[in-house]
Amino acid sequence: VRAKLGLPLLLVLAACASAPKPVDPPLLKAALEAESDGAKRYQRGDLMVAERRFADAMRRFASIDDASGSARNRLHLVRVKLAQGQVDAALELLDGMPPALARDLDVLLLRGQALLAADRAIDAERALELAAGRCGADCAAAASLEILRGRASLRRGEAAAARAHAERGLALLRERDEPHELGNAWRLLAAARLAAGDVTALAAAQAALDIDRRLALPEKIARDWLLLGDIHRRFTPGQPPGGNDARLAYARALEVAEAAGLKEISLIASQALQAIGM
Amino acid sequence: VRVLNKTEEDLKHLGQTLEAANQRLPAMLDRTSQVLDHVEKITAEAETSVPPVLRDGSAVAADVREIVGGAKQAWPIRNLVDAPGPATLKADSDPRGEAGRAR
Numbered sequence: 028v029r030a031k032l033g034l035p036l037l038l039v040l041a042a043c044a045s046a047p048k049p050v051d052p053p054l055l056k057a058a059l060e061a062e063s064d065g066a067k068r069y070q071r072g073d074l075m076v077a078e079r080r081f082a083d084a085m086r087r088f089a090s091i092d093d094a095s096g097s098a099r100n101r102l103h104l105v106r107v108k109l110a111q112g113q114v115d116a117a118l119e120l121l122d123g124m125p126p127a128l129a130r131d132l133d134v135l136l137l138r139g140q141a142l143l144a145a146d147r148a149i150d151a152e153r154a155l156e157l158a159a160g161r162c163g164a165d166c167a168a169a170a171s172l173e174i175l176r177g178r179a180s181l182r183r184g185e186a187a188a189a190r191a192h193a194e195r196g197l198a199l200l201r202e203r204d205e206p207h208e209l210g211n212a213w214r215l216l217a218a219a220r221l222a223a224g225d226v227t228a229l230a231a232a233q234a235a236l237d238i239d240r241r242l243a244l245p246e247k248i249a250r251d252w253l254l255l256g257d258i259h260r261r262f263t264p265g266q267p268p269g270g271n272d273a274r275l276a277y278a279r280a281l282e283v284a285e286a287a288g289l290k291e292i293s294l295i296a297s298q299a300l301q302a303i304g305m
Numbered sequence: 306v307r308v309l310n311k312t313e314e315d316l317k318h319l320g321q322t323l324e325a326a327n328q329r330l331p332a333m334l335d336r337t338s339q340v341l342d343h344v345e346k347i348t349a350e351a352e353t354s355v356p357p358v359l360r361d362g363s364a365v366a367a368d369v370r371e372i373v374g375g376a377k378q379a380w381p382i383r384n385l386v387d388a389p390g391p392a393t394l395k396a397d398s399d400p401r402g403e404a405g406r407a408r
Contacts, residue, residue, distance in 0.1 A: 059388045065392070099391060106394055106400070109400055168396065171398040175398050177404075207400075208397065211402075211404060214399070214402060215404045235405075247402035248402075251402065254405035
């Protein structure tokens with residue numbers, strides 16, 4: 028009996044005697060929780076709530092003078108704004124980065140991405156060149172950098188350079204778990220091959236579509252269908268231009284865009300269908 | 306006889322009570338009706354001024370977050386729940402798939 032009572036007592040005494048676990052201050056904990064919740068929402072595609080949570084986290088970190096936490100959440104917010112297509116807001120947030128962090132690799136990459144989205148290809152290339160200077164041998168963002176530089180090349184009409192960047196990006200992504208970037212690299216390769224008049228663009232666009240469908244990303248799926256329509260239109264002979272394949276691809280783009288409430292893509296798909304006489 | 310007298314008194318008393326209730330009943334019914342009208346008005350106003358999503362999903366989500374957040378702050382749970390680390394978002398250099406169709 029003594030042994031039976033002694034053991035729990037010993038455990039209780041040991042627990043009391045052990046050093047107390049360090050606990051994060053409540054305000055820091057609340058900021059980290061807002062950030063973590065925002066990240067979960069972002070991954071789920073719930074961008075409006077993600078935006079609110081990151082803005083909340085940014086404010087909370089600022090209130091406890093945690094500059095790095097505040098800057099990190101500012102960059103999360105930039106990603107949300109870019110995903111929402113709010114380029115000006117993204118650039119404004121980037122302009123508000125502390126000067127000491129303005130030349131960080133992540134900041135330069137996001138700036139390049141935002142400038143590309145704003146159709147400012149020359150400024151984008153400048154930011155991406157600076158980013159390349161900060162992306163060393165084991166740079167985790169090397170594939171993203173290749174994709175962005177490839178997009179900038181494509182904007183300049185340099186299909187061969189864009190293709191080379193896309194292929195390097197794909198090679199870098201081979202062993203990595205970055206499905207979004209993998210889809211982006213295939214899409215870029217498809218666009219570069221189309222611009223170069225290479226019929227293998229079709230296989231690359233199909234690969235991008237397969238990945239984006241697996242990830243269930245409506246906007247990318249719709250744009251992949253648009254690209255497939257363009258490729259058929261270019262390479263498939265017949266009447267209407269691109270034959271039945273182009274018509275079907277544009278119609279799928281329209282269907283997905285309408286179901287997802289993507290007005291801009293719906294309009295583009297409708298215009299593409301009109302252009303081939305549908 | 307005594308029992309009958311008592312019963313008669315009781316009946317008289319009951320009659321008086323019923324009469325009093327009868328006099329007050331219309332006023333009480335009016336008041337009940339006013340209260341019901343008021344409740345109905347508030348409900349109708351809420352119906353038009355509060356979007357349905359807010360009434361359902363967001364309100365519930367906010368409540369749940371508040372409850373869970375409150376619980377996490379309360380001793381001894383706050384000592385058991387670790388704060389999450391800084392978040393890292395998955396890389397996506399083309400979140401809208403714009404590379405396919407350069408503007």
